[in-house]
Amino acid sequence: MFLHTCHRIEWYTEKADAYSPIAELNGASEIFGRINVTARLGQIAAGVKSLIVGDHLVFQQVLESGHRVAENSAIGSVFSTAIALASEARHRFDIAPIVDYSDILGVLRVANNETSGPVKRLIIIGGGMLAQSIAVASGSSYGEVVIVTRNPTRLRRSLIARANGRPQPFVTTARNAAEAYTDLPFDLVIATTSANETYLNNLSAIANSANVGRALDYSATPFLPVATPNYLHISSDGIMQWVSELNRPVQVRAAYAAAWIAEQLAHSNRKWVIS
Known part of the structure; x- marks a missing residue:
């Protein structure tokens, strides 16, 4: 197994x-x-x-x-x-x-007084259970939630099955997201596993966009080789120590x-x- x-x-x-x-x-x-x-x-x-x-x-x-x-x-x-x-x-x-994976982004935004001001777009890279859970938990906090995945059709079916009347995030490919959804300020969640080089290049274009606000990386290995001021890996800057205390x-x-x-x-x- x-x-x-x-x-x-x-x-x-x-x-x-x-x-x-x-x-x-x-x-x-x-x-x-x-x-x-x-x-x-x-x-x-x-x-x-x-x-x-x-x-x-x-x-x-x-x-x-x-x-x-x-x-x-x-x-x-x-x-x-x-x-x-x-x-x-x-x-x-x-x-x-008390605080689960899908709660961390929302708690960070509250702790840093990021809940006021213009309503942002949230881009989530990944189509697995974690990405879907974050999309559901963040739906009421963002004006638009976009999930980037290698298999949009399969993910759409999965999201419909668990919708329960909730608004559905928009599901698209990495290439389309890099070209069409990085024009306005957005927060970023990275919850993906290994990918081919073309896919990684498109993801990098999203992650390194000038319009990225907060970027939170759940990947086992940090996605960005060089940390930026707004980039946090799940294991960095005391995040897990803080979550563990809660x-x-x-x-x-x-x-x-x-x-x-x-x-x-x-x-x-x-x-x-x-x-």
Whole structure:
């Protein structure tokens, strides 16, 4: 099973000597044994190992990864148990962040008195769960929200499915965004993974536009090689320390949840399944 979350790539396999299809993972640290692997996956899904403890996206990301695995396989069994434990742990210990990934931009704007003045455009680079979540959370704060992705058609379908009557962001390609949507002041969110050179060039044109206001980068590796005054990476300038402080009560509960998941696997004969 291939697991790709906002800041994590892992490969789960039944064969101890198997090579990962992701070259970067070959030679990485490994965990062996059904109990250890199930505990880890359950803790990841519960959000207790996330950069922002308890984040709302990771459970769904694990769930989607596991749905591509055969239920009657060993990995399918690990997945089912881990998801059931994670779901129970999140509920039992109230694992939900006070400030989540999608909240950071709004909190920064309030903290820096950026909510007054002309209503800006927000450009979000990326089409995954994180980008979509930020678009939904920011819809009421900006006059226009534009999402840049490599597959606009697929993203439009996804956004329609989760709209619930909310206004839809405009979805376009990087080339079109660079040419048509950087003419006015805008804030920028970068929430994308690796891309080909042409795509990266178009994204760079957006990120380096003279009209960029605040730029917030959620990518695992900073997108801009040289920081600018308005550019903040998720790990820079004390952002995560600040978010962690706001989420401190959740971190305490998360530590208990992580221990509880491990304990259920080590000392219980209960058959954990998805309910």
